[in-house]
Amino acid sequence: MPRSHIGARRLLQGVARTLAGALVLGLATLSVTSPARAADAIRVGEINSYTRLPAFTEPYRLGWTLALEEINAAGGVLGRPLEVIDRDDAGKPGEAVTAANELLMREDVDLLMGTFFSHVGLAVSDFARQRQVLFVAAEPLTDALIWSRGNAYTFRLRPSTGMQARMLAEEAAKLDAVRWASVAPNYEYGTSAVATFREALSALRPDVEWVDEQWPPQGKIDAGATAQALAQAEPDALFNATFGPDLAKFVREGTTRGLFEGRAVVSLITGEPEYLAPLGAEAPEGWIVTGYPWDTVDTPENRAFVAAYQARFDDYPRMGSVVGYAAMKSVAAIIEKAGSTDTDAMIAAAKGVMVDTPFGRITYRAADHQSTMGAFVGRTAVRDGRGTMVDFVYRDGAEVLPPEDEARAFRPE
């Protein structure tokens, strides 16, 4: 596991320093020295929920590691090697801020990247604004990060909940279904997914009506009761935003109880290998989903990425791998274009920067700092005893984002 550059000596120094600093104070003077570091490396501070959400963040770590090795093998950035110092935030915003503080003040990083949960991403983005440091948010899906609470220092890679829900709504509008019901985890991600999907679908199909909505607590779905309640409302189609263990439970109960028989299901992020693979042969068939069919996307970019990833790690890439890889490449592209690691220069460079990713070339929009990375929209199927996506198309993020001048108005500045 690549845990960068913390030798035993540095560690002991760190322990001694912090203990002394906090406990015995005056004595701290003696042990304070500046950390040893690779000469002239550009330092990137990376924060993610490694212990809280390893199913996503472990592949994510492998993804950025691969990118980092590629970048450094090609001579680094601006002639200097790139170095990553990574920290775990345990899924808690408070700890993410502590980690960001450490990275900035102790490790002297030039910029921050990472985070998974929306609220952790928001906490770090506000920290970045306060401390005037660039933050490349990798995964947090909330629209607030770039719009209502956007700031000059924060850029975001992934297509948001809203963007993915709009992609799905366009597919959903082609169905005959009129009566719809939704099930989504009861927090911001679920709420905004359902709200955006409903709004977008109603705009395209004014005749649809919503007959039920279920809001199980994240991670604690009472799947049997929820599935039964949805069936009772007799919808023509379902919109689902649950994922992870909740999804597995819901799929099992729903399948056994016949909830999905004769009903269309539109489901957010279910096509991502993180969530589809564990279902194995029990993966639902024919659901309209967003995701990443890593083995069947036949573009040169993806083939090269998959080959390099499998050669390096002896495992197949997940969505997290792509996010980690693309986030690292974004950081390199921004610094390369800026020509320095000065924060203002990097922010100026990040606006409109082009980055080559496994999904093709993306750009970070100048108006709202959102990248145009998209997602694959297709239908789930079971092939050789495991879930995959078929009949998919790549939807560019730019197609589902509002025009730049409209988006600019969403931001507080």
Place this chain on the structure above:
Amino acid sequence: MDFLVIQALTGLASASSLFLVASGLTLIFGVTRIVNFAHGSLFMLGAYGAWTFTSGLGWAAHAGPLGFWGGVLLSALAVAALGALVEVVLLRRIYQAPALFPLLATFGLALMIEDLVRLVWGPEDLLGPRAPGLEGAVTILGQKLPAYDLALIALGPMVLAGLWWVLHRTHWGVLVRAATQDRAMVGALGVDQSRLFTGVFALGAFLAALGGAVQVPREAVHHALDMQVIVEAFVIVVVGGLGNVVGAFLAAVLVAELNAFGILLFPRIGLVLLFLVMAVVLVLRPHGLLGRPEGETRAAVPPTAGCWRPAGATGWAVGLALAGLLALLPLVADAYVVSVAAEILIFALFAASLHLMMGVGGMVSFGHAAWFGLGAYGAALAALGLGAPMAVGLVAGPLLAVAGATVAGWFCVRLSGVFLAMLTLAFAQIAWSVVFQWHEVTGGDNGLLGIWPDRWASDPAAFYWVSLAVCGVAIALLRSIVFSPFGYALRACRDSVARAEAIGIDRVRVQWLGFVMAGGFAGLAGALYAYLKGSVFPEAMAIPVSIDGLVMVLLGGLTTLVGPVVGAVAYKTLAIVVSSWTDHWPLVLGGLIVLLVIAAPDGLAGLARRVARAASRGAGPGGREPAS
């Protein structure tokens, strides 16, 4: 109508799952009085074990129902053996420690297991096989119900009957019931308590693991199952009545059915329903559905701990000197150390406020994060809504916390012991869910951003000095409260309610006031925390913060006055240093806690005192001397 029947049956299946976990916990608690925080971890291990035995290894997949149920049983037996081992190696060493101390040991254990599970079984969710022969659905009244749900519905009462038989028809069961009622008497009659405890712990672990194992056909196995289950199980145990297996079954049915039907009317109720039920039950029946008032049991604090002495001139001089020394930190340490030190100070105040409730007032709290969080939100709302400067925010936070604690305290002080503790948890979770849902005011789970200190205090050193001044004064105040007439009254109520009331102390009023004060000081810590982090999220008032507080107080030593501060400094420093060093921090931190528990059953402050005494006067049995 047909639908309602099916929904009720679905609820019963969930009830069986809940009951299986809770039954083991209630047995363990009833007999040993151990708050087994690792019970959820045993559940999770049971699930992982069953996954391995039924599909991970491959052989059982072809063995049909026998292979499946054999795998389930094998997993439960393996975890039972592990439970016995834990009891013998770890818990047996600390039965003489203050009552809540095993909570600390099992907390360390739970941290370790969570990380070990990730190392052994990998990060991905694992989906086990469906139960052979029970894969499909049974059609009842024209509606489909999973056949496996019927099996679960049967399994709950079967286990209940089996437990009832063991407890009422075997010699061992009679001893267990006797120990539940009066441990000391059972010991006096010559029963080997150690063996009894080991047996009960193994049985409890078996039931927990069985609960986890039978969930494999219903849900994916993952590394967060432990935390998901432990709180639910505790609520069921308390709602049913401590140590009462039948009560646990009733409570499980009540909660599961209310949830199954509640979501039809209020789809968002799942977040808080469990705690609403607990609050209502405890307010109406202070000992749970089938619980009975207990005789005097071991208090959380041994009465000898009451002999605290005021610091005196020397003590204050030392305190002031220490504060002066602390004030020099920014001159010698870098900005990161200074901001970490500010965080440690804030948690020292938080732990000290919890100690006022637990150590001084004898009221254990599982929900102290509520006041910390309300303090943080009070400050944040004042800063964002009114544009108030930091000084105002630091007043508004504690005020909001006091308001909340006044309401919750009124209900809580009418209970005692674990019931009081669980009612504080219920209030904390209700407050949390309000904050989580009320997007217009609190920003929901996306929180409130941009609560940074005023310009003059925005430098890490300046903010550190503010924190030092505020926390130092507050901790000194807390200390002088202990030695005020009110403090003596509070301690009297802790040590003996009957005697305190006999000399004319209004127990309810005194404890209520103590509760509110503790809430206010926690709120002050929370307000500072908001400015330290620059943002506030519902996490600030979630269960992990309450647990952190408990861990700090217990680690430092419940029976001393400096203990909580020492514990906060030690725990927070360790947590921050270890997590910045390795991603396997739960394993390392949990292991360190377990070691500390074994080395210092009277807490760090007690350990320090023993070492000091041994150094000055030669060795002697320690730990129960008057503390200062």
